[in-house]
Every structure is written in structure tokens, then in C-alpha cells.
Amino acid sequence: MRYTNANYRISTKALRNSGLIFFCGENAAESHPVSMQHILEAKRRGAKFIVADPRFTKSAALADQYVQFRPGTDIPLILGICHEIIKNDWHNKDFIEKRTYGFEQFKEVVDKYPPEVVEDITWVPADTIRQLAYDWAHPPREGRPACICWAMGATQHTVGTNNIRVFACLSALMGYVGRPGGGCNAFRGHDNVQGATDMCVLSHWLPSYYGLDEGSWEHWIGVWNEHAPITFEEMKAKFAEYNGKSLMHVKGLTVSRWYEGVLEPSVKQPNPVKMVFVWGHSLNSISEMKKMKKALEEVELLVGVDPHATIASSLADRPDGIIILPASTVFEKEGSVSNSARQVQWRNKLVEPLWKSKPDMEIMKELADRLGFGAHFTYDSPEDVLREINRGACVIMMRESPERLKRQQEYCCAFSCEDCQAKSGPVKGEYWGLPWPCWNDEHPGTPLLYRNDIPVSEGGNEFRTRFRGADSTPGNPVSDDGVSMLGAAYGYPEGYDEMNCDGTPGSGWKFELDCDWKDVISENKCPSGAGKARFRAWNLPDPVPVHREPIESPRPDLIDKYPTYDDVEDHYRVKCLFKTIQQERKNLVNDYPLILTTGRQVEHMGGGAETRSCEYLVELQPEMYAEINPETAMGLGVRHWDYIWVETLRGRCKVRAYVTERVNDKTVFMPYHWAGWFEGVSYENRWPSGTGELALGDSCNIITVDGYDRSTNMQETKACLCKVYPV
Numbered sequence: 001m002r003y004t005n006a007n008y009r010i011s012t013k014a015l016r017n018s019g020l021i022f023f024c025g026e027n028a029a030e031s032h033p034v035s036m037q038h039i040l041e042a043k044r045r046g047a048k049f050i051v052a053d054p055r056f057t058k059s060a061a062l063a064d065q066y067v068q069f070r071p072g073t074d075i076p077l078i079l080g081i082c083h084e085i086i087k088n089d090w091h092n093k094d095f096i097e098k099r100t101y102g103f104e105q106f107k108e109v110v111d112k113y114p115p116e117v118v119e120d121i122t123w124v125p126a127d128t129i130r131q132l133a134y135d136w137a138h139p140p141r142e143g144r145p146a147c148i149c150w151a152m153g154a155t156q157h158t159v160g161t162n163n164i165r166v167f168a169c170l171s172a173l174m175g176y177v178g179r180p181g182g183g184c185n186a187f188r189g190h191d192n193v194q195g196a197t198d199m200c201v202l203s204h205w206l207p208s209y210y211g212l213d214e215g216s217w218e219h220w221i222g223v224w225n226e227h228a229p230i231t232f233e234e235m236k237a238k239f240a241e242y243n244g245k246s247l248m249h250v251k252g253l254t255v256s257r258w259y260e261g262v263l264e265p266s267v268k269q270p271n272p273v274k275m276v277f278v279w280g281h282s283l284n285s286i287s288e289m290k291k292m293k294k295a296l297e298e299v300e301l302l303v304g305v306d307p308h309a310t311i312a313s314s315l316a317d318r319p320d321g322i323i324i325l326p327a328s329t330v331f332e333k334e335g336s337v338s339n340s341a342r343q344v345q346w347r348n349k350l351v352e353p354l355w356k357s358k359p360d361m362e363i364m365k366e367l368a369d370r371l372g373f374g375a376h377f378t379y380d381s382p383e384d385v386l387r388e389i390n391r392g393a394c395v396i397m398m399r400e401s402p403e404r405l406k407r408q409q410e411y412c413c414a415f416s417c418e419d420c421q422a423k424s425g426p427v428k429g430e431y432w433g434l435p436w437p438c439w440n441d442e443h444p445g446t447p448l449l450y451r452n453d454i455p456v457s458e459g460g461n462e463f464r465t466r467f468r469g470a471d472s473t474p475g476n477p478v479s480d481d482g483v484s485m486l487g488a489a490y491g492y493p494e495g496y497d498e499m500n501c502d503g504t505p506g507s508g509w510k511f512e513l514d515c516d517w518k519d520v521i522s523e524n525k526c527p528s529g530a531g532k533a534r535f536r537a538w539n540l541p542d543p544v545p546v547h548r549e550p551i552e553s554p555r556p557d558l559i560d561k562y563p564t565y566d567d568v569e570d571h572y573r574v575k576c577l578f579k580t581i582q583q584e585r586k587n588l589v590n591d592y593p594l595i596l597t598t599g600r601q602v603e604h605m606g607g608g609a610e611t612r613s614c615e616y617l618v619e620l621q622p623e624m625y626a627e628i629n630p631e632t633a634m635g636l637g638v639r640h641w642d643y644i645w646v647e648t649l650r651g652r653c654k655v656r657a658y659v660t661e662r663v664n665d666k667t668v669f670m671p672y673h674w675a676g677w678f679e680g681v682s683y684e685n686r687w688p689s690g691t692g693e694l695a696l697g698d699s700c701n702i703i704t705v706d707g708y709d710r711s712t713n714m715q716e717t718k719a720c721l722c723k724v725y726p727v
Helices: 012-017 033-044 074-087 093-099 103-110 115-122 126-137 160-173 193-198 214-224 232-236 289-298 360-371 382-392 402-410 518-522 579-584 615-620 630-636
Strands: 020-024 048-052 065-067 146-150 183-186 275-279 301-306 322-326 335-338 344-347 568-571 574-576 594-599 625-628 643-648 651-659 667-671 676-678 720-726
Touching: 012 033, 020 033, 020 074, 020 126, 033 048, 048 126, 074 103, 074 115, 074 126, 074 160, 093 160, 115 126, 146 160, 160 183, 193 335, 214 232, 214 382, 335 382, 344 402, 382 402, 625 643, 630 651, 630 720
Parallel strands: 020 048, 020 146, 048 065, 146 183, 275 301, 301 322, 594 667, 625 651
Antiparallel strands: 335 344, 568 574, 594 720, 625 667, 643 651, 643 720
16 A cells, blocks of 8 residues: 555554554564564553454453454444444544544544454444453553554455555554554565565556656656656567557556466457566465466466576476576665654665575666667666665655765764664664655654644644545545535645745745755655545545455345445456355355364464474474364364364365364464465475475465455455364
8 A cells, every 4th residue: 555545554563552452463572583582572552452353362362451353344343443433422523624634524434343343243232342442542551542553464465455444544543653653564575575665566657656657757767767767658668569659658567477478369468478576575475376377387488587496497397498597685674664664774685695685676787688678777886776766756755865874874873772862972863764755964853644743844744635625625635526626725735836825925935856855844844745644535446445255255134234345457467356256155154164264373484484494483383283272173173283174165275284272163364475386286396496385384375265355455365264173
């Protein structure tokens, strides 16, 4: 999701200041164990820690309260909490009036989700929902706001975007946004996932969240001209056309469904995909693996770039056409990385690259040279790359120069563990990592988005105004009929101010490539505008989040009342079925009675290529398994650690039975870090000699559902129907 929609991310250290921490779709004790220390510190200081999850996780074991809910019902759970807060008049009316838009439309939806209705949908007792509402509105640590945290447990759903939207609404309801220790916090999976997102290694944005329109391209072409001259028309000539429109302006395939570009004749582009680069990516983290395996076998060329061979070298059953390029590890290269809190840090090279491995930037430059456009890749160092980002990333203002980051590294002892601000020395007043927006070379960084009780020059911020009414008035929300709803007193728009809020002439400042924003910031105006948070996001399929049953629902009786989305003909260039397959599988629960959900293990990471090649970690977690309830196991005649099949409509996985009460008798849990088997058959002989992994197993993504988020095309991995039986 774009950060402007819902993401009020803060440093995990700031969670120490929370009054209540609510996990929904996150298991930091296993997925983010270092960050978990800050949650436990907040708990020690008096904060309440609540974990809502379909499974009793290691985080739940450390919580003050565990709330078990049905996979895929996050939205009604949160709306039920909101219902009780509004009903009891606990919501923050002043914040809602002054800093939000669309509350009345949100309330109309919330009225349909009283606790008794939510109980029927979610498994959560109505009294528990009432108690959660009270605690959210009255955090036990007096004077401290509440915070909600999530990871892929919330995003990897057909309604993943609206899961995050409803979390934002819950925070805005109490005015916890923009307060230290409050708001929303997305836990990222790797050290530079946020950095990769900021650089938009995606199919529908240019770097730093610029769109695909002509103005955005011209902006970045202006930046890239520092290397070698190129015009907009020359860039456009590099793109094919489809249906009369240049593909430079069209969303591309997503990583979740890239294989459709190989296999699907109706893909919305002139030619199929003929080559795939797998660069630092775990293919076993992608669902519909049978389709992906077939695509890997049909492309003309497959290239894997990674410190390990990974399954990019072995999943495809083909005699040739695979190239493996050895990339350096994090210890063998340097550069900037951005963490979940938008903090940018300089990472140092500790040793020279081993054997023939090379840093990613060197591989990319060499590829550019050999492909004939090396003149546009004239970077001499990672510092050059960051300086280019500093020049071009105006929308989010990543102005964290290499020199400032290295200076922070040198004086790291000056930074407080409480608020991440330096208290002394040449970095005094700066925030660790200069979190963007960092408006100029003197700005301290913005540690908390949308905090407006401190000056912009000291890290203050506002809600953005990147939307226009039908009358093209910057910053004004629109009504259902497209008419502007608010006048000039609403605030001031992003990067341009013809008129101040009081009607007097404004300064006229605007975004420019090399603007340092000193005058703007000295006036305490936020260059990204002064807007409002949106309870109602009119540009999304569901402007206000509502419950929609998963594609494969265990409750056929709820599908007609809470149906999924209509089918989409062109969803990132491919057709995406929602309602059609939900209706076809309406009674699937009769044959597949259990709910399958997936997640992480603390011993393994991502696709597991690195951790399943480590003898110590393999000793701790040697085999793939599925957690099943003792009652389920007893009914099947299965004992702990017997081999079982877990089967869905997509196929089956041969795994060990982990008999445990962590899951109830309606749920099965599988970790997603495994590969090396395909439906019980090993393919370890297909790894290049000496590069195979030490621990192998079936990937759960062979059998996860063929459902995708309606807005982002993110895969659904957290809710589908399965059956279990002995091998």
C-alpha cells in the first residue's frame, strides 16, 4: 500500500511509549524477535499487550490477552470494536472533526457490525469485543496512546488493503495518529523492504511513489540525464503499445502473478514473457507454484541472482537455459538501507566478496554494459546512487545524504533509545536515520508521520493532500457525485499555495528538483500539504472497509451476505476471478472441512534458502510440518510427527503432523519457508553440485488459494480450505 493511505509508521523503539499494543496479523516473537524486545519493554512499563490471531503464537504466549479469530475476518473484528467505541461515545470528536474526512460514511458501515453480528462471523465472543473496545479507548498506561501492529498476516488476503485501511480507521477514531507510541506500525520482513518499496521495485510506480503519467516520467528522465542525455520520446520508444496505449503508462505484471505473462494467452500485453530474472527473491514465497513451475520450464531463459543457488536453479525440470549469478552477501557490500520506520542507515562492507560473487550494483552495471545501455549506469559507488535518490525523490523527500548518514554512524552514541533523537554532538537534534520526509540538509528527519504538534523544522508533519476535487481544487475531497466538499479553509495543498487558509495570498512555493524548502519550513508549512485522514477512501473498491468472505469460505451461509469482489478483467494485465470462483466453491467446505493458514518460524527466514543451509538452524527445525489440533489428529488416527497429506484444490503437501493446541480443531497451520520437495517428491538432484540446501520439504504455497488482493494483487495465503489425511 502507498504510505499516504494508512501507514503512520514509527520506530519500533517508540512502541516503548505505547499505552496498549495490539497485534493483528503479526507474530513478532518469531518474525521480528529484536523488535519484540521493545514490545516487552512497553509491557514492563505498564502497557497492555493484546494478540489477535487464528493461532496461539509465541507472541500470544507473551501477551496479556489472546484473542482467537477466524482467518479472513480481521475487518469485522475491528469494525465491531469501532462500533462499541462510537456507541459509548468514547471516540475523539475533536480529532475527527479537525483532521479526518468521511466519518459519517464510516459510521454508517460500523452500525452494521454490532458485537453479536461480529461474534457470528469471527469466533470472538461479543463480550470480548466490548472489552477490546474499552481497552482501546482507555489504554491502561495513563496518558499513552494505543498502537496497532501487523505484518503479512494482515496484508496477504483478498481484502488485504482494506485490512490496513480499517486499522488506520481504528487509530484515527481515537486520535492516536501522529502521537509517540500510537498509530499504526507495519513490521517489514527484511532490513530493506521499505527501501525497495521507496524505490518502487514494483510494476505500477516509478521511484519514490511517482506514478506512470508523462509528468512523472519527465521528472525522472531529468534526474537520469545526469548520466547520459535521453528525451521523453526516446524513452517512450523503448516501450511497446497495447490497445493504442504505450505500456510505459500501464501497470505491469506483479511478482505474485508474473507467471501468467508466460502461460496466459489473454495477458494484456503484445507478447508473452520469454525470460525471467529472479534477483534476491524466494520463488517458494509465491502462491500457485504449479503454474509458476510450468512457467519456469517454458521461458527461454531463467536467471537467478543470489548468494545461494535457491530454487530458481532447481524447481524447473529442464535440461538447460538456467544461469546462476553469485551475488555478494550483506557483509560483502555497502550502501544505504531503509527500515520499517523510514530510517535510512549506511551499511558497511566488512569483507571483500568471496570467490566470484559480486555486489548487486556491480552485477547491474555489468549487465547494463553488455545490454548496450551502460552509459545510463555511470555510478562509481553506492554513494552516487543515494545522491541520485536525494535529487529525484521529491515526493517523499529522501534527502539523507551519504555524508550525513555516515556522520550519524560515527556519533551513534549520541542518539537516545527512547525517541531516536541525538542529544549532543554535531548530530544534535537529528533523528536516527533521518527518516523521510527529510526536507533539506539541515532538517532532522520526520520520526513520526502526521505529528503536527511540533514545528516542521523539528520533525513535524501533516496528512498529505494528494487528491483533487472535480473542480481541480488541490487538496479537496470529493463527494459521491464528484463535487468538491470542502472549501479553501480545508488546508493547503502539496507543493503549491495560492491562498492561505485565512484567504490571504500565499507564498506560491512549489516542488522543484533542487528546492531546499528553507523558506517553506521556516513558515512552519509542510511541503506535502495539510490534508485530512480518510475514513472514506473514494478511490478504492470499498471506500469504507466492509467484510467480504474469503474466496474459499467455511461459512457458505455468509457468502451471499458478505460476497467477495466482482471479477476483474484487467488486474495488473491479467484477469482476476473473485466472485466466480467463490460461487463455484460455495460448498467446498463439505469436502475440505479445515481452514489452512500460513506463517513464519523464528528459526527460518523468507524462502529459507539461507537458513535451511545453516547446520545449527536445521538442527533446531529440520523438517516441514503442519500444526493440527489433538482432536483433529485423534479423528484421523494420526500421532505426533507422523507423515500426513495436507490437500487443497491446488494439490497436496507431504509434511509432519505437529499435534498441538496452538490451533483449534477447525484450523491447520503451515510455515512457508520450505522447498526442495514437490508434492512429496524431492528435487534435490536438480541443484547444481554442492549447492543444495540441508533441509528440504514441501512448500505450503503449492496448495494455498488462487485469490488476490483487489487493489494490490497481493496473494492470499492466510485463508483457504483443506483436508488432512495420513500418508
